[in-house]
Amino acid sequence: MSEHVTVYADTDRDEVADTLAVLENAGIPYTLVDITRDEDALAHVEKLGFTQTPVVEAGILSWAGFKPDLIAALAQSQTPGG
Structure with a gap:
């Protein structure tokens, strides 16, 4: 069973963009939450x-x-039989 993934971010920093890109490339769906707009x-x-x-x-x-x-490990755990 796959876990719901939430990414909390505050800026357009490289680490945020890189994390989102790796999640997408791994086929992991996620919800992005802007913590500057959500107290x-x-x-x-x-x-x-x-x-x-x-x-x-x-x-x-x-x-x-x-x-x-950690994203790779998450992808592995969400793969059937992983």
């Missing part, structure tokens, strides 16, 4: 303890920054 989302990211974006959340897994290795 509840910003509070959620702060509650998680992250101070940089992007923040990627997939079920119980979450991380901040561009982490292609």
